[in-house]
Amino acid sequence: MGSTGGSTVTLRRYGSPGDAAATFAVFQAAVRQTAATVYAPEQVEAWAGPPDVDLTGWDARRREAFTVVAQDGEGVVGFTDLVGDGLVDMLFVHPRVGGQGVARALVTAITDEARARGLPGLRTFASRSARPALERLGFVVVAERPDNAVRGVVVPNCEMRRLLQEDGRRSGRESAGG
Numbered sequence: 001m002g003s004t005g006g007s008t009v010t011l012r013r014y015g016s017p018g019d020a021a022a023t024f025a026v027f028q029a030a031v032r033q034t035a036a037t038v039y040a041p042e043q044v045e046a047w048a049g050p051p052d053v054d055l056t057g058w059d060a061r062r063r064e065a066f067t068v069v070a071q072d073g074e075g076v077v078g079f080t081d082l083v084g085d086g087l088v089d090m091l092f093v094h095p096r097v098g099g100q101g102v103a104r105a106l107v108t109a110i111t112d113e114a115r116a117r118g119l120p121g122l123r124t125f126a127s128r129s130a131r132p133a134l135e136r137l138g139f140v141v142v143a144e145r146p147d148n149a150v151r152g153v154v155v156p157n158c159e160m161r162r163l164l165q166e167d168g169r170r171s172g173r174e175s176a177g178g
């Protein structure tokens with residue numbers, strides 16, 4: 001895909017040595033820096049959680065999902081996943097490469113996987129930070145979740161969906177010249 005600071009970004013499946021620590025570091029940076037622009041400090045702290053945790057469970061969840069990692073010459077810069085029937089559980093991009101198309105590339109990769117599985121659509125619970133980007137990526141808000149709580153702290157988000165069948169019908173009409 002594209003470049004970040006002169007370094008090419010590539011996508012691959014999660015599972016290389018060090019991926020647990022690298023993706024957890026991206027998660028921490030994305031929440032504590034990027035999301036901190038739209039949430040209060042106590043909300044950021046609750047969402048990020050402790051910065052030094054046992055990563056065994058984190059690693060297991062990434063491996064259970066179809067997790068895609070983006071990396072450049074300096075290391076992992078983002079990741080997303082596809083869980084079960086079409087849930088996008090994680091989408092985090094390191095702020096040092098924000099706004100350079102990394103999330104778009106990651107979401108395209110799991111969209112391709114979802115289509116290959118014949119899934120009707122994707123859904124996610126989007127933070128205030130991710131909502132504008134996900135709207136640009138074809139997701140629409142289906143429900144506000146003002147009472148969403150993390151570790152006992154209210155961190156409002158929203159449920160968003162993207163229909164893949166609709167995409168297919170639309171592209172089918174287009175290719176038919178309609």
Ligand SMILES: CC(C)(COP(=O)(O)OP(=O)(O)OC[C@H]1O[C@@H](n2cnc3c(N)ncnc32)[C@H](O)[C@@H]1OP(=O)(O)O)[C@@H](O)C(=O)NCCC(=O)NCCS
Pocket residue numbers: 030031034035090091092093094097098099100101102103104105125126127128129130131132133134136137
């Ligand atoms: C949300 C996030 C993943 C976006 O990653 P990114 O790599 O910077 O996004 P991209 O550069 O691929 O942008 C994708 C599209 O969204 C747009 N976009 C991104 N952030 C935007 C913002 N804050 N406002 C408006 N548009 C935005 C981009 O312009 C782009 O649109 P285009 O391709 O049509 O020009 C990243 O900001 C992040 O990690 N945020 C904090 C963590 C978070 O909230 N994660 C989601 C948990 S639910």
